[in-house]
Amino acid sequence: MRAYIIRRLLLGVGTLFILSLAVFAMLRIAPGDPAVIRCGLACTDTRIEAIRDDMGLNDAYHVQYLNWLGDVVTGDLGDANFSGKPVVDSLIERLPVTLELLIITILVTAVVGISFGIISAVYRNSAADYGVRVTAVLGLAVPNFWVATLVLIVPLTLWGYAPDLGGAVGFFDDPLANLRQFVPPAVVLGLASSAGIMRLTRSSLLEVLRTDYVLTARSKGLRERVVVGRHALRNALIPVVTVLGLQVAALMGGTVIVEQIFALPGLGQFFFQTLLSRDFIVVQSLTLYIGAVVVLMNLLVDICYAWLDPRIRYE
Amino acid sequence: MATNEAIGRLGGMELTLRPRRHWARRLLGVIRQNPLGFIGLLIILGLAAVAAFAPFIAPYDVGDFRSGTPREDPSWSHLFGTDQLGRDVFSRVVFGARISMTVAFFAVILGTGIAMVLGIVSGYLGGMVDNGIQRGVDTVIAFPQLLLLLILAQVLGPSMETVILAVGLGVIAPITRIVRGAVLSERNNQYVEAARALGASTPRILFVHIAPNMAALAIIIASTLFGVAILAEASLSFLGLGIPIPNPSWGTDVSLARTARPLHIWWALFPGLAITVTVLGFNLLGDALRDIFDPRLRGRL
Numbered sequence: 283m284r285a286y287i288i289r290r291l292l293l294g295v296g297t298l299f300i301l302s303l304a305v306f307a308m309l310r311i312a313p314g315d316p317a318v319i320r321c322g323l324a325c326t327d328t329r330i331e332a333i334r335d336d337m338g339l340n341d342a343y344h345v346q347y348l349n350w351l352g353d354v355v356t357g358d359l360g361d362a363n364f365s366g367k368p369v370v371d372s373l374i375e376r377l378p379v380t381l382e383l384l385i386i387t388i389l390v391t392a393v394v395g396i397s398f399g400i401i402s403a404v405y406r407n408s409a410a411d412y413g414v415r416v417t418a419v420l421g422l423a424v425p426n427f428w429v430a431t432l433v434l435i436v437p438l439t440l441w442g443y444a445p446d447l448g449g450a451v452g453f454f455d456d457p458l459a460n461l462r463q464f465v466p467p468a469v470v471l472g473l474a475s476s477a478g479i480m481r482l483t484r485s486s487l488l489e490v491l492r493t494d495y496v497l498t499a500r501s502k503g504l505r506e507r508v509v510v511g512r513h514a515l516r517n518a519l520i521p522v523v524t525v526l527g528l529q530v531a532a533l534m535g536g537t538v539i540v541e542q543i544f545a546l547p548g549l550g551q552f553f554f555q556t557l558l559s560r561d562f563i564v565v566q567s568l569t570l571y572i573g574a575v576v577v578l579m580n581l582l583v584d585i586c587y588a589w590l591d592p593r594i595r596y597e
Numbered sequence: 598m599a600t601n602e603a604i605g606r607l608g609g610m611e612l613t614l615r616p617r618r619h620w621a622r623r624l625l626g627v628i629r630q631n632p633l634g635f636i637g638l639l640i641i642l643g644l645a646a647v648a649a650f651a652p653f654i655a656p657y658d659v660g661d662f663r664s665g666t667p668r669e670d671p672s673w674s675h676l677f678g679t680d681q682l683g684r685d686v687f688s689r690v691v692f693g694a695r696i697s698m699t700v701a702f703f704a705v706i707l708g709t710g711i712a713m714v715l716g717i718v719s720g721y722l723g724g725m726v727d728n729g730i731q732r733g734v735d736t737v738i739a740f741p742q743l744l745l746l747l748i749l750a751q752v753l754g755p756s757m758e759t760v761i762l763a764v765g766l767g768v769i770a771p772i773t774r775i776v777r778g779a780v781l782s783e784r785n786n787q788y789v790e791a792a793r794a795l796g797a798s799t800p801r802i803l804f805v806h807i808a809p810n811m812a813a814l815a816i817i818i819a820s821t822l823f824g825v826a827i828l829a830e831a832s833l834s835f836l837g838l839g840i841p842i843p844n845p846s847w848g849t850d851v852s853l854a855r856t857a858r859p860l861h862i863w864w865a866l867f868p869g870l871a872i873t874v875t876v877l878g879f880n881l882l883g884d885a886l887r888d889i890f891d892p893r894l895r896g897r898l
Contacts, residue, residue: 293735296732297732297735297736297739300732300733300736301736301739301740304736305748308748308749308752309748309752311752312751312752419633419877419880419881420873420877422824422876422880423824423873423874423876423877423880424869424872424873424876425828425831425832425835425848425851425869425872425873425876427831427832427835427836427848427851427852428851428865428868428869428872428873429869431851431854431855431865431869432862432865432866432869434855435854435855435860435862435865436862438860439860439862531738531739531740531741531742532741532742532743534741534744535741535742535743535744536743538743538744538747538836539743539832539835539836542836543855553744554747554836557747557748557751558751558837560751562752565748569740569744569748572740572741572744573736573739573740576739576740576741577739580739
């Protein structure tokens, strides 16, 4: 197991290396001189040249690349163009917001997806099953930005109700106000993933319910609750847990949209603002951090997998 | 019965010796078994027709802000109402179908095409090439797709071509992996060995012998990707990095309706509904095609 983890970590480093090269190259091709962008309007040639020197844009590409990697590792990312504040400060300030959003979203996804998936499988072909399946198909088709828009503007036009937008309330300062801010965006963000988990739980559980050991459990006279809850579910949930872990990457992408609409000052919004202000040097670093988080998440998922299913042994 | 079994397995499909039914009856059978897929097909055909005949269906010009007064509710002269400039929302949704379908079509063709080549080469050659391609795929999969699309769109500058390119490139990685897996099992077949024994070159084996056997897989994958592509285009446009205004993209219109004040719910409602119905149609059709041609892919696509 230890050898496996080490090998996976090395592979992860390789992945991040490719990602860093790709992003570095892509943002060099991008039109627009970062120095000109940083300098802003009313800028002189000598000032641009000074900024270019200061940013290291006159160095050879490999020097620039290595310097950048050093900065990423040490967390020395400079200031963001649009806010003028140090990037690291913004990241630390915004991390809890996105983290809470993701945690609530995953909780919603797991609870809603798994429980309705079980209902759907156990009462197969019943009205409840069809209801769940139709909901799941719709959940996968509906664009989250549209639902988020409606969630905000429908109460506003009909009842003049607007949630508290802009600036996140800390959970420990005022839990209720905090949840009122975070639950709607989390539910919207979790629509597609809940629908996917519903379908997966259903098909996985149906498959397990057909196996011989479930038949054995039933013929022993066990109650259906025990057969499903203790015997079948354990195996049926293994792929579900994997997919749940893998969805974190997609959800991180979704935070851009949801944080933008619900005006949550999180990392997704920060990423989007730096990208819009063409602050490519910061975008580059953020990309690498996000990649690192996803690589670690995937590794954790695979370790959980081995822990849940003793049949799996990694050499 | 023994002969039956021998003929009975071909490419993973059960073939039984039954008298051949008339094609229309067989089609009817397929439809009866997949009613949802048939509904999906009808939705898609309907939308394709709307997209193709948009100028004849839309009662007004998409940019004509004298077609009505601002923020009208739905009525017979403006089925979906009007936006804050007085433009007819129904006409914009109709022309939006054109943009959405065009982007999805070319993006899926581009993505599936490149992914097929990469997957086939990767799976057949193995070794260093395979390793290189698969590490690249790992890298792309390791990154949230929407963020990748946003970066690509911002770097390349907003235009329809950019959106097609970004969405197309975005779907390559997962397809490459599926195709590679299929090629790995395909390459051990006798016909590949026979071709090699006859002295066929590697490119010939790859693209004359193996590629045609991947065609069904490609169609299934492509059909499930249309929904993904349409959502991707809409999300990009919603965030302002997709189809540039004043083009009537559904995503852009939802975004405009969200930010314009005073609010007008109808305006936000219909473009989003159009996205939902379109994606729903493609998903239903894709699921049915997968179940008909290759049930083993269930859960992987």
